[in-house]
């Protein structure tokens with residue numbers, strides 16, 4: 601997307617979408633890339649498999665600048681680059 605501000609401090613040079621997925625848990629501190637194949641908001645990585653009872657919701661990345669970006673390659677990890 602041209603002209604979209606990518607101001608997330610961890611997002612330098614990475615393809616970070618405007619929308620990410622977070623666990624609704626109050627202890628969550630990580631944003632995940634949304635799984636494009638899922639009907640419900642769900643991380644693209646294995647996080648959803650680890651936490652079968654977790655409730656994920658999609659959120660604007662810009663609203664959570666204090667969250668880490670998930671480092672799994674399926675999400676925002678660097679192994680693809």
Ligand SMILES: [Zn+2]
Nearest residue numbers: 632645670675
């Ligand atoms: Zn993830």
